[in-house]
Amino acid sequence: MSRAKPSWRWRRYLKGPQGEATVNVTATDAQTSSQGSQDGQAPFKGLERKLHSPQIFMIALSGILGLTIFATMGQFLRTTGPAGLFVAIGYVALTAFCVMEGLGELVVQWPVANAMIRYVEVFVDEELAIVVGLVYW
Numbered sequence: 001m002s003r004a005k006p007s008w009r010w011r012r013y014l015k016g017p018q019g020e021a022t023v024n025v026t027a028t029d030a031q032t033s034s035q036g037s038q039d040g041q042a043p044f045k046g047l048e049r050k051l052h053s054p055q056i057f058m059i060a061l062s063g064i065l066g067l068t069i070f071a072t073m074g075q076f077l078r079t080t081g082p083a084g085l086f087v088a089i090g091y092v093a094l095t096a097f098c099v100m101e102g103l104g105e106l107v108v109q110w111p112v113a114n115a116m117i118r119y120v121e122v123f124v125d126e127e128l129a130i131v132v133g134l135v136y137w
Contacts, residue, residue, distance in 0.1 A: 096120045 076085045103116075112118045116136065121129035 056104070060096065063096065 073085070076088055079090060103119075106119055107115055108117075114133075117129050117133045120132045
């Protein structure tokens, strides 16, 4: 049985982003990788790792609760009742948590500027990346 060749998007990911450096971070060089590579050149120009875990948690929490509470809470409560509202918020929170975990893994393994647009371009479709760019604009 022959194996199928990887798609061009996957091969492009394995090579790394075009025109940008690829960095492998280990526990011993985590400090130097956040400040630049060991040979004196910064691997990612303009990118700095300054967000801490509580800050990232609050960004995710505000995205989930802000949309849920202020936009559609009354409509959900009227339609489903208190128990349905609790289940709906839990479902949205779980979905957002899974997306943020996956995005966090991508950002750690492949840190690039304009990450969401770049990830959609490489892993999904270039035309969809244009739409994502317009939405974020």
